[in-house]
Amino acid sequence: xxxxxxxxxxxxxxxxxxxxxxxxxxxxxxxxxxxxxxxxxxxxxxxxxxxxxxxxxxxxxxxxxxxxxxxxxxxxxxxxxxxxxxxxxxxxxxxxxxxxxxxxxxxxxxxxxxxxxxxxxxxxxxxxxxxxxxxxxxxxxxxxxxxxxxxxxxxxxxxxxxxxxxxxxxxxxxxxxxxxxxxxxxxxxxxxxxxxxxxxxxxxxxxxxxxxxxxxxxxxxxxxxxxxxxxxxxxxxxxxxxxxxxxxxxxxxxxxxxxxxxxxxxxxxxxx
Amino acid sequence: xxxxxxxxxxxxxxxxxxxxxxxxxxxxxxxxxxxxxxxxxxxxxxxxxxxxxxxxxxxxxxxxxxxxxxxxxxxxxxxxxxxxxxxxxxxxxxxxxxxxxxxxxxxxxxxxxxxxxxxxxxxxxxxxxxxxxxxxxxxxxxxxxxxxxxxxxxxxxxxxxxxxxxxxxxxxxxxxxxxxxxxxxxxxxxxxxxxxxxxxxxxxxxxxxxxxxxxxxxxxxxxxxxxxxxxxxxxxxxxxxxxxxxxxxxxxxxxxxxxxxxxxx
Numbered sequence: 167x168x169x170x171x172x173x174x175x176x177x178x179x180x181x182x183x184x185x186x187x188x189x190x191x192x193x194x195x196x197x198x199x200x201x202x203x204x205x206x207x208x209x210x211x212x213x214x215x216x217x218x219x220x221x222x223x224x225x226x227x228x229x230x231x232x233x234x235x236x237x238x239x240x241x242x243x244x245x246x247x248x249x250x251x252x253x254x255x256x257x258x259x260x261x262x263x264x265x266x267x268x269x270x271x272x273x274x275x276x277x278x279x280x281x282x283x284x285x286x287x288x289x290x291x292x293x294x295x296x297x298x299x300x301x302x303x304x305x306x307x308x309x310x311x312x313x314x315x316x317x318x319x320x321x322x323x324x325x326x327x328x329x330x331x332x333x334x335x336x337x338x339x340x341x342x343x344x345x346x347x348x349x350x351x352x353x354x355x356x357x358x359x360x361x362x363x364x365x366x367x368x369x370x371x372x373x374x375x376x377x378x379x380x381x382x383x384x385x386x387x388x389x390x391x392x393x394x395x396x397x398x399x400x401x402x403x404x405x406x407x408x409x410x411x412x413x414x415x416x417x418x419x420x421x422x423x424x425x426x427x428x429x430x431x432x433x434x435x436x437x438x
Numbered sequence: 439x440x441x442x443x444x445x446x447x448x449x450x451x452x453x454x455x456x457x458x459x460x461x462x463x464x465x466x467x468x469x470x471x472x473x474x475x476x477x478x479x480x481x482x483x484x485x486x487x488x489x490x491x492x493x494x495x496x497x498x499x500x501x502x503x504x505x506x507x508x509x510x511x512x513x514x515x516x517x518x519x520x521x522x523x524x525x526x527x528x529x530x531x532x533x534x535x536x537x538x539x540x541x542x543x544x545x546x547x548x549x550x551x552x553x554x555x556x557x558x559x560x561x562x563x564x565x566x567x568x569x570x571x572x573x574x575x576x577x578x579x580x581x582x583x584x585x586x587x588x589x590x591x592x593x594x595x596x597x598x599x600x601x602x603x604x605x606x607x608x609x610x611x612x613x614x615x616x617x618x619x620x621x622x623x624x625x626x627x628x629x630x631x632x633x634x635x636x637x638x639x640x641x642x643x644x645x646x647x648x649x650x651x652x653x654x655x656x657x658x659x660x661x662x663x664x665x666x667x668x669x670x671x672x673x674x675x676x677x678x679x680x681x682x683x684x685x686x687x688x689x690x691x692x693x694x695x696x697x698x699x700x701x702x703x
Contacts (some may be wrong), residue, residue: 199656201608201651207625210650264700296650301625347615350565355558367549367677371542374688378535385531385695 186251191217192337193320195236196294201230206345207311208298211235214278214322218334225333226326231281236321237312239265239299242272243319243338250323253330260306263396265313276309281324315346451519453455454697457690460495464594464683465508471679472502475672481595482669484588488563490584494673497548501676505542508683519694527698534691538684552673555666561605565616568593568630593661594632602661603633610653610660633657 196203196210203210214233224231234256238246242264249258259271278295280285297320298311312318319341324334452459475498492530511533518526567589573579604610611618611629620628624650634648635655642648647655 169580180687198652200655202612202628202649203651205612205628207627208625252583264660289529294650296646298625301623311623328573345612347619348563348613350614353558353562353565355556355562357553357556361549361553363678364549364553367681368546369498370543371681374543374684378538378691381534381695382531382690385699388699 186332187221187334189217189221189334189336190429191322193322193339195339196343197293198292204342204344205298206314206347208296209318209342209344210294210296210313211320211339213284213293213295214336215284215324217284217336218281218324219286221324221334224326226328228281230294230327232327233278233281233284234275234323234325234326235278235295235297236273236275236323237318238273238321238338239313239316239318240268240272243301245271246273246321250335252330255332256307256330261308261310262304262306266315274307274310275323276307278322310345315344317341317343442668443566448696450693451522454690454693455516457686457693458512459518459685461515461683461690462509462512464679464686465505465510467505468508468683469502469678471504471675472498472505475675478500478665480668481588481592482665484585484592485560485563485665486669488567488585490558491554493507493668494551494554494676497544497551497676500540500544500547501680503583504680505536507537508541508687515690519697522697522701524698524701527588527694527701531550531695531698534687534694536558538687538691541680541684541687545557545661545677545684548673548675548680549677552670552677555603555669555673557660557666557702560662560665561610561614563589564593564605564610564612565618568616569617569621570617571621575615577639583670588605594630596661596664597630597632597657600661600664601635602659603659604660604664605662606660607658608633608656627702630632 191214193211193214196212200210202208208287218231219228220231236246251253256275259273259274261276264271264274276297297309300309301311303310320339322336323332325331326333476495478545481494483492486494511530515530515534517694518530565585569590570586572586573582608629611633612624616626627652628649629643631645631648633656634642634645635657637643642656651658
């Protein structure tokens with residue numbers, strides 16, 4: 167029993183003494199369904215709550231051990247792994263040039279805070295760390311935006327501020343794809359199917375107008391072809407009071423051949 | 439020939455006069471409705487104008503004038519029917535068919551163009567015009583200035599007033615490249631500040647929560663309903679009310695035509 171304890175202790179001690187221990191956690195994108203948790207240049211991670219609390223034999227105390235975040239793209243992961251034991255790790259890749267081109271380091275570090283600021287106790291509200299919050303910044307370890315649309319991996323590390331050396335680290339997160347912006351020119355504005363209402367209105371109204379014109383034509387034709395000939399004998403009684411209607415005889419027109427001098431009468435009668 | 443003193447003729451006359459009275463009332467109502475739409479309470483006209491096709495407004499303008507014309511002609515028609523003068527009735531019939539044709543045009547235009555207002559129309563326009571910098575050479579591009587500043591200010595007003603964001607939602611601003619995105623990094627402005635909850639004095643309640651999209655500090659609802667809703671209602675109103683008036687007018691005009699053919703003086 168005691169030998170097992172000793173062995174465990176020895177192994178922890180050994181790893182810490184070697185400079186680096188790995189905790190079995192990895193950064194994750196916040197699980198809350200937030201619309202802005204991943205954008206084209208930023209992402210919102212869960213805080214490293216309780217990540218490094220079970221370590222012992224650290225060269226720094228919880229109130230001055232610092233937690234930093236490493237963000238890497240592509241070959242930035244092996245590049246950081248190769249350099250992580252150095253004391254100059256913080257200055258190894260200044261942010262403004264970190265993602266300049268393919269031969270750039272492709273990773274950068276930014277500070278979250280001291281270990282004490284991320285206690286294990288459950289806290290109300292949700293806690294997040296937004297990568298890229300400082301935009302296009304220029305200091306070497308600022309929290310700058312990521313290359314638009316890239317795929318990145320993240321890792322939290324514990325840093326001893328005295329020796330500027332990484333003393334413990336989490337695992338790499340799984341690859342996180344940032345949003346690749348679509349071009350607005352590709353948006354399809356086609357209206358799709360016509361609405362039924364539009365078809366009803368259009369077809370019925372056109373027919374109504376056509377019918378109306380047809381009726382108008384019919385009415386003219388009826389008037390001109392002597393539709394009322396048979397009824398000519400009917401005498402009109404005087405109209406109702408004020409709405410008296412003048413009556414013109416169209417007799418002359420219909421028997422135009424019989425009239426030898428159609429001149430004046432003709433013009434009068436056609437007008438009626 | 440129909441004798442004018444017949445009780446049947448008097449009834450027919452009364453029916454035609456009443457029909458014209460209804461048309462006159464409907465004409466006034468149509469005019470009032472079209473004035474209401476043209477007034478454009480939500481300043482949506484610029485959004486429609488910028489699409490290059492503002493025919494839905496033309497439909498409303500035609501509706502306004504035909505409404506007034508229907509009113510005047512129907513009043514004249516009542517007089518003509520009661521007078522039973524063929525000349526007057528003929529003028530009435532011709533005028534009415536003329537107005538009928540215009541009102542048909544108005545109703546069909548409104549019905550056709552209301553189908554245009556799909557979400558993507560406004561999405562594309564928003565992305566390409568919101569926050570677009572004004573052109574440098576002023577005299578030649580007044581139209582551009584009107585469109586750009588109009589679209590930006592209308593969007594700002596709608597998002598603030600109706601507590602909505604984007605066309606489908608705030609993700610519109612994140613997923614597409616846009617004039618707004620070219621002006622602003624999505625670190626500081628994932629979406630316009632108008633999408634953020636404001637307090638009584640117009641200050642933003644919680645900028646950081648808004649930036650990562652925490653409700654209620656960010657309006658997560660899209661604005662499509664608040665933009666297309668009034669426009670589609672306008673289209674429906676002008677087309678279907680016009681349709682109803684025209685159906686009624688059709689029978690009245692047919693009746694007057696019949697009356698006209700039966701008069702022999």
